[in-house]
Amino acid sequence: MVQDEIDLTEKQILRRGEILGSATKLFLNEGYGRTTMDNVLALVGGSKRTLYKYFPNKEALFTAIIEQVSDRVLSAFTPPLCEGIFRETLIGMGARYLQVMTSAECISLYRAMVAEAPHFPDLADNFLQNGPCRASQHLAEYLRSHAKNNRLRITDPDLCAAQFMGAVRGNVHFHAVFNGRVPTKKETQMISEAAVETLLNGWSK
Amino acid sequence: MVQDEIDLTEKQILRRGEILGSATKLFLNEGYGRTTMDNVLALVGGSKRTLYKYFPNKEALFTAIIEQVSDRVLSAFTPPLCEGIFRETLIGMGARYLQVMTSAECISLYRAMVAEAPHFPDLADNFLQNGPCRASQHLAEYLRSHAKNNRLRITDPDLCAAQFMGAVRGNVHFHAVFNGRVPTKKETQMISEAAVETLLNGWSK
DNA sequence: ATTTATGGATACGATATCGTATCTTACCCT
DNA sequence: AGGGTAAGATACGATATCGTATCCATAAAT
Structure with missing residues (x-):
């Protein structure tokens, strides 16, 4: 696997990247089934x-695409935690999360993953x-x-975190997936603020 | 459209139903692209x-399937509201929602809809x-x-409802979609209780 | 019982698609 | 500049797929 890439020249690596890039557009926009290899070829030359x-x-191409896009998109989920006001940090994390989740690229990735999850279980799990x-x-x-310092009654941080992320998503993600309706940055900010408002209050002692 | 069905005999309606039923299994399990008309035929005879x-x-068959399954599955989302204790009612709604959302049939429907949303926008919107x-x-x-009677500070009921549903979903729905991991009835109950606990506290004045 | 309509089996046409093989051109290195 | 390698163009085989058309059996109706 690594061997395959070791004996590629610089030019070949670039070419491979070009193909991957063009194919990515097709697979993410049209889905696995509706994208053909000839189709890829027509675009990339x-x-x-x-x-x-x-x-x-074809499967190997799809796998490579998903892995690459996953790495790129999903890495935005875990930015370094800059220490700051607790409430503001939460709001920032929620807004960023929603922003990434509803970005065009992530929605396309999500769509492809959902559709092909049963046929690419390893990819799905990775996603x-x-x-x-x-x-x-x-x-x-x-x-x-940070729960103690902020007087929060949090017995199960994982559950609370999932609650928060879910509350931030609300129906917004569904709208993005089914309707193509994505929120503006201002809207994500307001939605995250509202969620923090409610949940911080809900968790407080 | 209605005309089409009017001049069908009883037997023909049954036959149509048989085809629809068999085709449903294929389309929901395999997706639109991987299901072929010959495939349907082999199953239904x-x-x-x-x-x-x-x-x-093929598109008409798919559309008919989605509409039928949608009606059946999604109607479970809006059961008649039996009046009862506010908290208990919320817990029941949350648990039922999660139960339906993670049912095998709904997950299959969801997968198919997500995958084909761009090609069947009307269906997607309907879903x-x-x-x-x-x-x-x-x-x-x-x-x-019921907000006033229960001393809740709810300025935007739609937003709050979406928050609640999202909090209940948490990551559970994602797990069901990508991993096939569905919660037990007991788990849905606990998850809903936890969400109600937090959000009722969060909304209270 | 004969005719008519309905449904089953399946051949067929047209096209599409994956992946391989062949032939030719362009590029690189000495 | 020339030989060798990589890459482009494209033909090809095998199969698949949608939707139509044809042929035959069976059931219904007069």
Whole structure:
């Protein structure tokens, strides 16, 4: 696996990247079933020989795409925790979470993953762990270490974190997925503020 | 449209139902792209002639399936509101919501809808309105009429309802979609109780 | 009982799609 | 500049798929 990439020249790595980039657009916009290899080829140019050299089959191409986009998109879920006012930090995390979750790229990724989850269980699991779950684990860690100082009655930080993320999502994510209706940055801010308002109050002793 | 069904005999209606039932399993389990008309035929038996008589093409069959399953599954979101203790009613609504959302049938429906939303925008909109949105509207109505009596500081019932439904979902729905991990009835009950605990406290004056 | 309509079996046409193989061109290195 | 390698163009095989058309059996109706 690593061997495959070791003996690629700089140019070949670039070419591989071009193919991956073009294919990403197609697979994420049209889905796995509606994207064909010929389709990829028409967009990226070149020949089948080259395409199949870098990606032995359609599934491998899809897998590579999902892994790359997952890494890029989902890494935004766990920014370094800049210490600040507790309430403001929560609001920021919620707003950022919603912003990422409803970004065009994440929605496309989500759609593709949901559709193909049964056929790519490993990819699906990876997405789940590095996406929503990682985001709420990140929050849970924060809650765990700051609950006492802020007089919060939090017995299960993981559950509370999931509650918070869920409350922030509300129906907004559904709208984005089914309707293409994504919130503005100002809206995400207000939604996160409202969630923090309610949940901080709800958790307080 | 109605005309089409008027001149069907009793037997034909049954036959149509059989086809619809068998096709439903395939489309919901395998998705639109991986289900073929020949595939449907092999399961339901009979001939193409009959299949295409009742459903002029693949898209029409899919549409009919989604509409039928939507009606059946999503109607469970809005049970008649039996008056009772406010807190208990909320817990019941949350638990029921989570139960329906993570049922095998709803997960399959959700998967199919997410995957095909861009290609069947009307279906997607219908699902959104009669699914998640209807459930939270139902709750919003309840909150609107019971907030004062229960000394709740609820300025935006729709937002609060969405918060609550989201908090109940937490990451559970994601797990069901990506991992096939569905909660037991006892777990849904506990999750809903926890959400009510937090949010009622959060909304109280 | 004969005719008519209905449904089953299946052949068929047209196109699509994955992945391989062949042939030719362009590029690189010495 | 020339030989060798990588890559482009594209033909090809095998199969699949949608939807139509054809042929035959069976049931219903007169």
